[in-house]
Amino acid sequence: MDLASAQPKRVVKNGRIQQSVALWCYAAAPWNWSLERLCRVAAALGLKSVELASPEDWPAIRKHGLICALAPNGMPDPPFVKGLNNPRYQDQVAAATRQAIDQCAAFGVPNVIAFTGFKWRDAENPKNGEISREEGAAHTVKALKELARHAEAKNVTLCLEMLNTRDNSDPMKGHPGYQGDDLDYCAEIVRRAGSPRVKLLFDVYHVQIMQGDVIRRLRQYAELIGHVHVAGCPGRGELDARQEINFPAVMRALLDAGYRGYVGQEFVPARDPLRGLMDAVALCDV
Numbered sequence: 001m002d003l004a005s006a007q008p009k010r011v012v013k014n015g016r017i018q019q020s021v022a023l024w025c026y027a028a029a030p031w032n033w034s035l036e037r038l039c040r041v042a043a044a045l046g047l048k049s050v051e052l053a054s055p056e057d058w059p060a061i062r063k064h065g066l067i068c069a070l071a072p073n074g075m076p077d078p079p080f081v082k083g084l085n086n087p088r089y090q091d092q093v094a095a096a097t098r099q100a101i102d103q104c105a106a107f108g109v110p111n112v113i114a115f116t117g118f119k120w121r122d123a124e125n126p127k128n129g130e131i132s133r134e135e136g137a138a139h140t141v142k143a144l145k146e147l148a149r150h151a152e153a154k155n156v157t158l159c160l161e162m163l164n165t166r167d168n169s170d171p172m173k174g175h176p177g178y179q180g181d182d183l184d185y186c187a188e189i190v191r192r193a194g195s196p197r198v199k200l201l202f203d204v205y206h207v208q209i210m211q212g213d214v215i216r217r218l219r220q221y222a223e224l225i226g227h228v229h230v231a232g233c234p235g236r237g238e239l240d241a242r243q244e245i246n247f248p249a250v251m252r253a254l255l256d257a258g259y260r261g262y263v264g265q266e267f268v269p270a271r272d273p274l275r276g277l278m279d280a281v282a283l284c285d286v
Contacts, residue, residue: 007044008041008044008045008274008278009044010044010045010046011045011046011278011281011282011285012045012046012047012281012285013046013285014285014286015046015285016255016285016286017251017254017255017263017284017285017286018048018049018069018260018261018262018263019046019047019048019049019262019263019264019265019281019284019285020047020048020049020050020051020069020070020262020263020264020265021038021042021047021049021050021051021264021265021266021277022050022051022052022229022264022265022266023035023038023050023051023052023053023057024052025265025266025267025268025269026038026269026273028268031269031273033273035050035053035057035060035061036060038050039060039061039063039064039066040064041274041277042064042066043064043065043066045277045278045281046281046285047066047281048066048067048069048262049061049066049067049068049069049070049262049264050066050068051068051069051070051071051262051264052068052070052071052072052113052264052266053068053071053072054072055071055103055107058107058109067108067109067110068107068109069109069110069111069227069261069262069264070109070110070111070112070113070159070201070227070262070264071100071103071104071109071111071112071113072100072112072113073093073096073097073100073112073113073114073115074096074097074099074100075092075093075096078171079113079115080115080117080118080161080163080175080178081117081118081123082117082118082123083115083116083117083118083140083179083180084114084115084116084117084139084140084143084144085116085117085119085131085135085136085137085139085140085179085180086117086118086121086123086131086136086139087139088121088122088123089117089123090139090143093117093143094143094146094147097112097114097147097158098147098150100112101147101150101151101154101156101158102154104154104156105154105155105156109156110156110157111156111157111158111159111199111226111227111262112151112156112157112158112159113158113159113161113201113227114144114147114158114159114160114161114198114201115160115161115163115178115180116136116140116160116178116179116180116186116189117136117178117179118175118177118178118179119131119133119136119177119178119179120177126177131179133179133185136179137185137188137189137192140160140180140189141189141192141193144158144160144189144190144193144195144198145193145194145195147198148193148194148195148197148198149195151195151197151198152195152196152197155197156197157196157197157198157199157226158197158198158199158226159199159200159201159226159227160180160186160189160190160198160199160200160201161180161186161200161201161203161206161229162180162181162182162183162185162186162200162201162202162203162206162207162210163175163178163180163181163203163206164181164205164206164209164210165177165178165181165210166209166210167209167234167236170236172236172268173235173236173268174209181206181210182210182211183200183202183207183210183211183217183221186200187200187221187224190224191224199224199225199226199227200221200224200225200226201225201226201227201228201229202217202218202221202225202227202228202229203228203229203230203231203266204228204229204230204231204233204245204247204250205229205230205231205232205233205236205245205266205267206229208233208244208245209233209234214245214250215249215250215253218250218253218254218257218259219253219257222254222257222258222259225259225261226261227261227262227264228254228259228261228262228263228264229263229264229266230245230247230250230263230264230265230266230267230280230284231265231266231267231268232245232267233245235270236267236268237267237268237269237270237276238267238269238270238271238276238279238280239265239267239279239280239283239284240276240279247280247283247284248283248284248286251263251284251285251286252286255286263284265277265280265281265284267280
């Protein structure tokens with residue numbers, strides 16, 4: 001299919017899963033898709049959202065009848081290194097997150113991503129020691145409780161993401177050093193935050209790498225899940241026969257568990273990006 005001139009047809013037929021696509025996966029090299037191009041394709045396929053886009057991009061997304069289902073937390077890239085678990089960076093992260101919440105409230109964006117951050121006391125120098133898991137959890141809970149009051153007033157939800165620390169092959173496939181690399185650990189932080197506006201970001205790819213047992217886990221934490229990400233495992237590539245997750249079964253389990261939020265396609269295309277997105281959207285449209 002000629003990507004330059006392609007006019008893809010609608011793939012979504014059932015529409016029970018509200019699907020989204022992450023901008024960064026297509027904007028990065030070697031594909032270098034423009035926001036306009038991705039929005040045009042997403043709308044044509046029947047997606048509801050282009051996510052992880054900056055506030056300045058939201059008017060262009062809305063122009064295509066889409067929303068940004070999940071906003072960045074306002075921190076510089078990579079946004080998951082300096083997190084809420086570390087007093088050294090907590091004020092900076094909290095201020096950026098509050099601003100993101102305000103921007104989302106003004107534009108009707110429902111969710112803001114949140115991270116524990118890396119376990120190093122000094123993100124630039126791991127030799128300076130680690131924050132214990134207990135200490136990191138306590139700091140993250142404290143920050144989320146404070147942010148939750150602001151999020152509740154603005155009707156915006158913070159979604160804390162668990163990331164894998166096992167894959168060290170690529171900076172965007174795994175994140176060695178990230179403290180929140182255990183779903184149970186992140187779920188307990190969310191529970192302790194004690195707010196309906198603090199939820200889990202359940203990334204199927206990261207959960208599969210670290211713990212597996214995906215369907216049982218999403219059922220276990222269904223009431224805490226605020227957003228879902230999907231990508232092929234291993235490798236974070238397309239959702240195809242070369243990876244190990246049964247995505248139609250995962251999508252049905254989400255529906256059976258009562259999940260009605262968004263599912264973001266966040267895989268890194270390794271072949272024809274349009275065909276890969278079409279196939280992934282069709283696979284999740286159960």
